[in-house]
Amino acid sequence: MRKLLLLFAFVLVGTQLNGRDITFFSIGDTQYGGGGSQNADKNKYARQAILAAIENMRWPENSSFAGQKLEPRGLVMPGDLTQNGTIEELEGYMQTFYTLPMPVYDGLGNHDFKSAETVYAIINKLNDKRKDFPDIIKRDDKGHYAWMWEDVLFIQLNLKPSDVVKGKYDPMFALTFLKNTLSEFATPKTPIVILSHYGVDPYGRRKKKKWWGKSERSDFLETIEGYNVIAFIHGHHHGTYFYKWHGIDCFNVGSPFYNNYIEGGEWKELGDEVTEGAKAAWKSVKTFKKNKKKRVYSAYYNRDNKGHFTVFRITDEYLEAYDVGFGQKEKSKKPYWDTKWENISTHKTGFFKKSLAQPVSFFQKLGNKIKFAFSGLFKRKA
Secondary structure, eight states: HHHHHHHHHEEEEEEETTEEEEEEEOOOOBBTTTGGGGTTTHHHHHHHHHHHHHOOOOTTTTTTTTBBBOOOOOOEEOOOOOOOOHHHHHHHHHHHHHTTOOOEEEOOOOOGGGGGGTTHHHHHHHHHTTTTTEEEEEEEEEEEEEETTTTEEEEEEEEOOOOOTTTTTTTSSHHHHHHHHHHHHHHHEEEEEEEEESSSSTTTTTTTTTTHHHHHHHHHHHTTTTTTTEEEOSSSSOEEEEETTEEEEEEEEOOOOTTTSSSTTTTOSSSOOHHHHHHHHHHHHHHHOOOGGGOOOOOOOGGTEEEHHHHHEEEEEEEEEEEEESSSGGGGGGGGGTTTTOOOSSSSSSSSEEEEOOOOOOHHHHHHHHHHHHHHHHHHOO
């Protein structure tokens, strides 16, 4: 009885009278160990930029929080942590980002699956690091997990929301995990953020690459139908942009800068191993931009010669997302709000803002917190 009373007190205190307020950072495609010698320090510069943002940046004037400090609850990483899926690369990645003053909620991408022999060793190592995260309410032994920040449900699905294996790229029943998590922890009104590496943008849907097929995406869409998915966050394309897919707001979050990919809208020989794959990617990007129906706009492959990460804030009223740019070397210590982030809205001011309908009352939030807290007690090891 005493434990139940303590739990109730904890839930009551955790239910903010002034409403939901969740800030987090997100960066993808760190690919530790890759990109050639010119890119050896790309993640060091990303880390420096994140630290500088916490220390020095304030919410911009066009946000709902102008002048306030950035206070992220965590860093969300949607895959491609390593270049070749080795334990040595994973340890380098962890030394870089796990030493930040916030927890890291990461997932795997296609680069992390390059070595079939080590992918489970990587999953086990990451699961072990997350085992004491108090907000994780569901996990499995394949690296999928879900957590609650206030009344918002976050679901990390690693490679893609699918159960279909393509070669060595095995999503390990991620769609099944998504279905089970939604049935156990979500109602039609629960705000949900879904994370995976592959997106549903033209790059993620490329037929040549066969990242995931149309039927897989249809199954994913059918699974989330009727739920309140407020954001789908992914990486994979080393860009920074957002778009809509069947009414769902989708975000390809920023990535460290690779200076042997694409710069400034023109292909340039920047030295080191400029790859045919990168050239082909730029050619395909130009094709995508000509197709107005795709409605996808971006700084593809960080062609502005900068690294990027994305800042999200979720309140009762709004979901807002802002692009942060940063340079290399000492310039990485001076991140800035990038007003050139192109988007699909009517403005071009480098941020995304949408209203979250149906505000939740204090008693509804209290009931949700009690429900999820008790569910977590009995399903923590799921």
